[in-house]
Amino acid sequence: MKEKAVTLNDIAEKLNLSTVTISKALRNHPDISLKTTKLIKTIAEEMGYTPNIMARNLSARKSNTIGLVVPKIAHFFFGSIIECVYDLAFQNNYEIILTVSQESVEREKKHLQTLLAMKVDGIIVSITQETTDFSIFDMIERRGVPLVFMDRIPEIANGYNTVRVDDRGGAFKAIEHAINLGYKNIAHFGGYHNINIGRERKAGFLEAMQKYGLEVNESWVTEGGFGENYGYDTFMKLYRENNLPDLIFAVTYPVALGIYMAASEVGLHIPDDIDVICFGNAKVQNFLSPPLSCVDQSTELLSKHAMEMILENIEKREDYEPRQVVVDTNLVLRGTCIRFNKNR
């Protein structure tokens, strides 16, 4: 019933050659004559040979595999990142082992250990919101496994490869634009501070406000995560207190979606009654009404840099010096935050 897989040995026996000759021929090794190589390849194809990757990796001490650890999948940002990374890996003949921490520190640690055990050639990781113990990363370094932090990076990342978005600059860009339109009463629904993206986006917001001498209303600067509920609840709270700003800068687009929902529920119209802009781009923003403006962070660039770094690090090994890359942002203006309504 079950067909046994064809091995190098099977081919070798059939052709009365040694296993190694087969192996070399299939890898186009110059040791083997063109004629023999051709013959071997034909027969291998005919017999339906597929290499045993486990055996190959074990023997070659190289897996052509990169581990990827992300906190979430069904999320536009990470979905795009993953897609890009997979694409680049495919182009470079690498396999990706994707693992998902679901924002859980224990899972993250377990996944990293698994990746080490699988002998991946390198690891790209976006840490969870709560990662505070970095000993595992030191261990990875000591093992000599190339490592790149992407987007979500630890506080002390010196000596590590990092690729991140210019969160602070992006936030600054957005707020500066809003201020130039005439906005003064600006709120920031911010993310958690223990993660760089939360801190930096807030910092950019504050920087812009300060630069233009605008007062920051404490009750308008909140901290509460990255999800729809947070946006919805915070908006509702301010609405009930009759304390709404003119513009809200949301830390992520789901937070902005929560705001859209709340606004529509209480009959306030965006962008006339209250305006919104957010950090992070997603396709759906085009289909909202009004289409949501945002600070775009290029997942392509992020992924490209991360892959380039990891591949270079894998190739050069000891001779490689870790780099810190910061990717620039773009302000994408659609139907919000494009004019200041004086009659508010």
Added chain:
Amino acid sequence: MKEKAVTLNDIAEKLNLSTVTISKALRNHPDISLKTTKLIKTIAEEMGYTPNIMARNLSARKSNTIGLVVPKIAHFFFGSIIECVYDLAFQNNYEIILTVSQESVEREKKHLQTLLAMKVDGIIVSITQETTDFSIFDMIERRGVPLVFMDRIPEIANGYNTVRVDDRGGAFKAIEHAINLGYKNIAHFGGYHNINIGRERKAGFLEAMQKYGLEVNESWVTEGGFGENYGYDTFMKLYRENNLPDLIFAVTYPVALGIYMAASEVGLHIPDDIDVICFGNAKVQNFLSPPLSCVDQSTELLSKHAMEMILENIEKREDYEPRQVVVDTNLVLRGTCIRFNKNR
């Protein structure tokens, strides 16, 4: 500089025991006394031992790994599927090797070969829109590798494990609901017919129309894919021809998004001027105005069945009989397709 990984042998040498004893102890084999087992585990921990999964898999002829092939990642439906599958795998101590075909037949084939080469214990696959050559799947079967088709399944799936959504029933449910509201002029922006979900959804639409004796306007039943552009373009075409229906049933939610965009562009209001309902649920539908009603297909159920089948198939091997599972759908009513506007 680089720390060499600790192997069973290293522990064995340190303790003056044989490698096998260490291996057995770490796997709680009854051959080894409790005392020795404890000692070995302590030392192993101390030395920072991590098993070499390549070697283990090679030796044990089992990888505890399931291959997953999907056409897309950054897509709500597949994103959710993947997330669910990963979750279930984690709970069952399996690893997932995810590969993405990007709707390309060649990539799909290559990925399947890679998964075979990696000696995964089973494969779950959602085929591309264009997969017509199924010989590779026969090969997988002959190799005795458990296989489950999920959501997107081949035409002739007898003898294979399949898990799919009741596309026809779901479509029927939606159209029947609409007809009961009073709708008569209903269009269907359908998907490609060479894939089951395209065919079946259309069949459900036609079935409902026929059951209630409604005429099907040929120019309202189109075939063109699953993306935003298709929805947008088709709507615009009908609009220019002054040939818009009262309700459009979109084959996917991106198609519906395209319709939303087009409608807003030409100043038509949903759901009063023209109404929409679609197949497929996504979080963002709640944040559109009006919130988009749809036929919900449970990714949890789909994934759960697929994983259960593959795990059972892996365990029972030869004694296993392939199953065909059909998952039911739910009509989720939000802001569209909830009343029929007579003044149209």
Added chain:
DNA sequence: GCTACTAAAGTAAAGGATAAAGTTATTCCT
């Protein structure tokens, strides 16, 4: 005191592929 059995460990081989070093046979150079 002898056989039978069990507990706890060890030995050898297998698993499939690759790296490094070794073997022929042939060609080339002077």
Added chain:
DNA sequence: AGGAATAACTTTATCCTTTACTTTAGTAGC
């Protein structure tokens, strides 16, 4: 002709772990 260089293979060792079988010592039963 003698020696080096090269082409085309083969041999052997290695990667690390597991499986199947064997050994050894000690205990129980009669």
